[in-house]
Amino acid sequence: MIRTRTIVTLMALSGTALAHPAGQTVRVPGGSYSQVSPQRLYAQLNTKDFILINVHVPYEDEFQRTDLSVSFNQIESAPALPREKNAGLVIYCRSSRMSALAARALVRGGYTNVRELRGGMNAWTAAGCGLKFSSGASLLQPTAVPTVSSPKGQL
Template sequence: MEQLLEFAGNHTLLLVAFFIVLSALLWNIVSDPSGKNAVDPLGATAMINHEDAVILDVRSMAEFKDGHIVNAVNIPLNGLGNSIKQLEKYRDRPIVAVCRSGSRSGAACSQLRKAGFENVKNLRGGMLAWENANLPVKKRR
């Protein structure tokens, strides 16, 4: 026990970093323990094909123009709160939110759920995962 306390005293920064990482991991597990609010690219494809899911791309217009999922609706995350009415027509359909890596789209999912949308999923890994799965991307010129 003395050695543990001595180690902690000598390596305070390392100990703080460890607890920050541990807290982040626990938060990730607690916030969505079963992963039920996330879907991988192949699952998203199945939702598009069989459940008529809507793809909501929350990246900036410039990112969207560089490449997006076919038929995706682009509403940047910073304007989502003011644009919820645009999504009302999709209230009864599943919505898959997507960004570059899955972080911004997670925040979008939270906003949509607070607005009463029930069937909202986050594309796990975002467009990076979509492109790594070699799924089609539409580019505007």
């Protein structure tokens, strides 16, 4: 009985970590990209070593520390993308539809270190990670994510 409770408690505490394995690989023509959960991306923002790109159209809002906002359908020709094809890129949109298309385009363009936020901004806010809105207001501002945003277009 105690063992069963312990297992149930551990499963409840791990929640989405068991339901959504981290780093799921998506194979596409030209290579692959990986999906990242909101919780994993949230943790990775503490030691950010990637370019965070909002590809949602029309622009609505963004995460803390977003580096670029580029239309999903113009991602391949965005001049602000790094020349190094192995640079870490994490892309997101509101629901993952546009970011999945952008991830495919980036892989097709030769980028080899592309991650896409599974579930997009909707999953991010549902996980309690917070957003920074274009008006400067914030929702559910977490203390673990720095409040300083990187300047747009500077890599």
